[in-house]
Amino acid sequence: MKYLTKLPIIIVLITSCFVWANEEERVREIRDRNLKRMQEMVGQGNNTPKSDSPSYAEQIRNAIKPNITFKINPKDLKPNLRTTVLVEVEEDGLIKTRKIVTSSGNIDWDNSVMRALDKTQRIPTDTNGKAPPKLEISFMPF
16 A cells, blocks of 8 residues: 555656656757758758758858959968958948958958958848848958
8 A cells, every 4th residue: 555655656757757858859959950040041051952042151252252362372371360350231232341350360361351351342132132230251261
């Protein structure tokens, strides 16, 4: 008889553990979906099927990259050269301002990035026809 009184308590504990496990699985699925969506937004999704239209990040890269002119001197070049620029943009994609947030340490590379943005003048708009007001873009020579 002693064991029968403890049986409902054990069932409740097992049930609550089952609900917790399902909740943990649901949270993991949501996190994975959000991570996949963010990767697709920046064009890094490994499992995403290739479409004919490039991602928005690729469109921006394709607009700016041809305007970068930089003579590479292997002696001066660091393998981790990276310049990060904060770009303020009009709704139609016109570049208003640009400012180096993080310098690469190589003034020639930094200047070539800034000249490329000046030459580009306008970034592409996204699918709704508008450009984001601020973009932080990192540039690497390789």
